[in-house]
Amino acid sequence: MNRVQRSLAFLSPLALAAVLAGCGSGAQPAASPSSASPSASSSASSSSSGTPTGSDSATPGTGSPAPSTAGGVARCVSNQLQGSLQPGAGGAAGTVYQKIALKNVSQSPCLLEGFAGVSLTNGPTGAPIGAPADRDTSVPVVPIVLQPGQSGAADFGLHQAGNYTGCTMVDAAGYRVYPPEDYGSLFIPAQVMACSNSDIHLLTLRAFQPS
Secondary structure, X not given: OOHHHHHHHHOOHHHXXXXXXXXXXXXXXXXXXXXXXXXXXXXXXXXXXXXXXXXXXXXXXXXXXXXXXXXXXXXXXXXXXXXXXXXXXXXXXXXXXXXXXXXXXXXXXXXXXXXXXXXXXXXXXXXXXXXXXXXXXXXXXXXXXXXOOOEEEEEEEEEOHHHOOOOOEEEEEEEEEEOOOOOOOEEEEEEEEEXXXXXXXXXXXXXXXXX
């Protein structure tokens, strides 16, 4: 009989049961960490797999197209128009009345509505001369859908430069015309006398009407 067997032989049954129970409980904690590890790794895997889903859902979409007007017809712009001068009401009290006409030379209909911006200029790319045209609001603003080949016209008045005291008279080569709501412009040639003074207003213009 070895030393351990001899020692156990002298122990009472209750003491022997306590020693054996202590040996059994000591083996239990060693198994606990290994059983917890798969649970932790499973949780981390689930968390990381959720990240791309959130990222995909936040991807921005393409922007909406710019809104058009008059039932889907976009405004007329300078590169689809051709300008000309047409006879107006004639002349009276030192003012010559004509019409500025804008023709749709594109392949699509467009909307012409409101007032043009008009200035005298010394050439197609030259600087403006004097003050721009003043608006004459005596006729209402109306929407005009120009089909290809159609025109709209605005009554236009030019006061004679020689009637203004202090006018510094210069030759103008024509008119620079900005269609309503457009930053682009077109040029209409016309040999007229202008005042270079910015405080002398030679031009008046009404809103476009069907022609």
